[in-house]
Amino acid sequence: MKYQSQKVALAYFAVALGLFAIQVLGGLLAGWVYVQPNFLSEVLPFNIIRMLHTNSLIVWLLLGFFGAAYFLIPEETERELHSPRLAYLQLAILVIGTLGAVVTYVFNPFEGNFLLGKEGREFIEQPKWVKVGIVVAALMFLYNVTMTVLKGKKTAITNILLLGLWGLALLFLFSFYNPSNLALDKQYWWYIVHLWVEGVWELIMASILAYLMLKLTGVDREVVEKWLYVIVAAALFSGILGTGHHYYWIGTPGYWQWIGSIFSSLEVIPFFAMMAFAFVMVWKGRRDHPNKAALLWSLGCATLAFFGAGVWGFLHTLHGVNYYTHGTQITAAHGHLAFFGAYVSLNLAIITYAMPILRGRDPYNQVLNMASFWLMAGGMTFMTFVLTFAGTIQTHLQRVNGDYFMDVQDQIALFYWMRFGAGAVFVIGALLFIYAIAVPKHEVIEPGEADHVPAE
């Protein structure tokens, strides 16, 4: 660790991983409700479990992004953070807000209250005071990192990262605008939900991935930056008007069907480019970095993001297809692999890379960490296939044949059992990862014999 203030990232990563554990356990619980629908139905209804599952995901990913920014910005700008104290205060606000949201969701003590009650809109259910807290924390963060960057060296990686983080914070402001017209409500709601994950988050992902490639492969910065600019251009070009693929059936004019279909089809390109980028950098790179697990996560991230976000997204993005598949298990399959591949893996990659450095030691628990990768990647891939099959059958029975929703749910129960199994494997992987990160043991992988044989 070159700069003392990078240490802030440690606290962020710790809280993020704690929430990660809660998120996947919540997911497992939700998966169990799918096969035993009355389980906890009085104490903790399914909609609340789902809220905890999705909200904790978003919050821990954000904490991971913040941590990643606090870790890499001092190194890129070659100076200490503007104010580590502000960064800790920001974390405290976010933790209090998260706890407040959880208590509000589970016990619902302030139903209907303007300031304290939960707000009901999917993914942005947080009570208003929590939303305000998030904005305050985001402002503190942006002030902190922007001041650091302004005073230090400017690189393409920090510029793109800042652009992404500023966009993230500004777009969240739409969560305060809730028109009573349902079509308008949805239209603006997607400004947050879509323009985050298929817009500004892609900038954050591309810049963190670029940083990891720079460090792990030793390829020239100039080459990395050229890729970064192309990826970011492709992401924004396709992603912004790609919002149209959410405007097919919400009451917006019909031309959105074509705008959405065409632009969102192109959203595959930046994800393909990120995958190509990661592999080309590794092939070209000469550095034999000891942190093999971080490299595995980086490559896994780029690959799974391409399949989860790119391929599985394209699968149901054309409006002619989406007319039938909308809101079926196909969506769930895409959502799971896309979030895991793109943003969960990215966070786990940067955490795997940064943790040994933050704790001042050689890469540790590499084998455990890599085993956790294969458990999580395997579990999630299996879950994706299972849900895709379930969704295909559901689409046919429900949307083509016109069977009743609940009758169809009964017929695809077998897939829900398999999904629960896949989820259990994933949770084991996630807990193993957290253990591998939290409890260091000496375990540097020695390069094999073959690596020392000079090339012909």
Added chain:
Amino acid sequence: MRAGETNNSGVLDELPGDLMMWVLIVSELLVFGAGLAAFLGVRVVDPDGFAAARNYLHPALAGLNTIVLITSGYFAARALDLSKGQRQSSVRWNLLWAGLLGAVFLAIKIYEYADVAGQGISTETHPFFTFYYLLTGFHALHVLAGMVILALVSWKRTSRNVEVGTAFWHMVDLVWVLLFPVIYLLA
């Protein structure tokens, strides 16, 4: 740096102008290409409806606009040629003419839209018109963007900037030459 790396970036470096402009141009061509392909695809389902809808347009006006835009492209090409030589002042004149003809194109386009809309035709009237408004409207926005770009490169006038700006302008030209026959002429 390894040999392969040098070669790779070498190919990209040989592109005239700027790599990012070529990324943009390829993206634009993909979008318009997909739009035209979708237009032709939907047309297969309803050839008579598309043929009837086309009669509400004015191919002659669009033909005139084609001439306007190609002439504008000629001035842009001259500007680039001149920017590599000594006569810098005429570069600006040629860029100005290219941009002005872009404005003429837009004026004719607005007249055309007013006429079509005046007949009570909206994007929802028929799939033909959904594509008509989307594709030509999206193109018209690019003409406007192109005029801004031409103004910028004539302000910050270097041979490289002129190359980047005119590359975009020629793309706008090319897209129109593809849109014109498919939308206005295909009976």
